[in-house]
Amino acid sequence: MLKLQIPFIMPDIDMLVSAVLFLIMLGIGISLSIKEVKAVYCNPKALLVSLCSQMILLPLLAFIIAFVFNIPAYIKIGLVILASSPGGTTSGFITYLFKGNVALSVTLTTLNSILVVFSIPLIVNFAIEHFEGNEKSFFLPFFYIVKEIGMLTVIPISIGILFKKLHKDLSLKLSKLLKPVMIVLLGIVFLLKFLGSEGKNGITGSEIMEILPFALLLNILCLLTGYSISKLFSLDKRDCITISIESAVHNTTMAFLISGTLLHNSNYGKVSLVYALFSFWTAIAFCFFVKKYDSNNVEAD
Numbered sequence: 001m002l003k004l005q006i007p008f009i010m011p012d013i014d015m016l017v018s019a020v021l022f023l024i025m026l027g028i029g030i031s032l033s034i035k036e037v038k039a040v041y042c043n044p045k046a047l048l049v050s051l052c053s054q055m056i057l058l059p060l061l062a063f064i065i066a067f068v069f070n071i072p073a074y075i076k077i078g079l080v081i082l083a084s085s086p087g088g089t090t091s092g093f094i095t096y097l098f099k100g101n102v103a104l105s106v107t108l109t110t111l112n113s114i115l116v117v118f119s120i121p122l123i124v125n126f127a128i129e130h131f132e133g134n135e136k137s138f139f140l141p142f143f144y145i146v147k148e149i150g151m152l153t154v155i156p157i158s159i160g161i162l163f164k165k166l167h168k169d170l171s172l173k174l175s176k177l178l179k180p181v182m183i184v185l186l187g188i189v190f191l192l193k194f195l196g197s198e199g200k201n202g203i204t205g206s207e208i209m210e211i212l213p214f215a216l217l218l219n220i221l222c223l224l225t226g227y228s229i230s231k232l233f234s235l236d237k238r239d240c241i242t243i244s245i246e247s248a249v250h251n252t253t254m255a256f257l258i259s260g261t262l263l264h265n266s267n268y269g270k271v272s273l274v275y276a277l278f279s280f281w282t283a284i285a286f287c288f289f290v291k292k293y294d295s296n297n298v299e300a301d
Contacts, residue, residue: 018151018152020182020186021089021090021152021186022151022152022156023156023178023182024089024090024092024093024178024182024186025089025092025093025106025152025153025156025157025160026156026157026159026160027096027160027174027175027178027182028092028093028096028102028106028156028157028160029156029157029158029159029160029161029163029164030160030161030163030164030171030174030175030178031096031102031160031164031171031175032102032103032106032157032160032161032164033161033164033165034161034165036102036103037103037106037107037161039103040101040103040104040107041107045233045235046101046104046230046235046236046239046242046243047104047107047108047111049229049230049233049235049243050104050108050226050229050230050242050243050246050247051108051111051112051115053225053226053229053243053247054086054087054108054112054246054247055084055112055115055116055119057225057229058083058084058222058225058247059080059083059084059123061083061218061221061222061225062076062079062080062082062083062084062218063080063127065079065214065217065218065221066079066080066127066131069214071210071214072210073131073132074265074267074268074270074271075210075211075214075271076127076131077124077127077128077131077132077268078211078255078259078267078268078269078270078271078272079214079215079218079271080123080124080127081120081124081127081255081258081259081268081269081271081272082215082218082250082252082255082271082272082275083218083222083250084116084119084120084123084124085116085120085250085251085252085254085255085258085272086109086112086113086115086116086250086251086254087105087108087109087112087245087246087247087249087250087251088109088249088250088251088252088253089109089152089153089251090186090249090280091105091109091245091246091249091283092105092106092109092153093182093183093186094245094249094280094283094284094287095241095242095245095246096179097179097183097284097287098241098245098287098291099238100238100239100241100242100245101236101238101239101242102242104238104239104242104243105242105245105246106153106157108242108243108246109149109153109246110149110153110154112246113145113148113149113153113251113254114145114146114149116140116254117140117142117145120140120258121137121138121139121140124138124258124263125137125138128263136263138258138262138263139262140257140258140262145254148253186280203270203273203274207270208274211270211271211274212274214271215271215274215275215278216278216282218275219248219275219278219279219282220282222247222248222250223244223247223248223282223283223286224244225247226243226244226245226246226247226248227240227241227243227244227290229243230243230244240290241287241290244283244286244287244290245283245286245287248279248282248283248286249279249280249283250272250275250279252272252273252275252276252279255268255269255271255272256269256272256273259272
């Protein structure tokens, strides 16, 4: 049996990922203005639609998959944990690449990351009790989540916005240079994180094949749900693709925290590990597809 020893805790790789994400968010911040961020709150329709979709519809999708398919309980719970997690930091980068509403993306990532501190324990505790028959109670560390949001989103974005205000011409040049470099670098880092060889907890090749179809199904449903709900509410062209990305690119780091550290069951986190391998690339493929075949809803201005 093929066995790949893949870690869940890789400090050096995690530090590299955090550094790259900080730089990416800094680059995104350079493309933003305070006016654009204020516009998200002044016209909150897209924000509210997306938050409701992410916090209600996406976990519901995971439960539907869990009920329809006869799969191991650890996959069912892992899917629920993943679907209940907020959008990942990289969603802002993909939105930036495809000229979506970057201010909306960053705002969604920040607000949803705070709101799930209260929603995830309720949803996941219910899933564990229903699928495993165990009663567990855990809480997300509020100040830890706030610190992570600050370090990887709020601070670099704020620095970028300030830099653009002080050096507008230079910021435009830097934005063009950062795009191709960061997407390649981020792809390499994620691949290294998945294939790393240090650590005690691993995932076997058979487990990857067992998880992959359902993780991919959840990913596709999240993309389609985000896009469909946006069109249903007649949102702006740029908002449609932004909400789709936010719905499908989840914060797998938070999912690992919940699985391994808070619930002490690294098996749940294997679902997020497999999901992290492809979700960045499927989101990019989806954006290409939408731009090519649904020009009425997305423009590449």
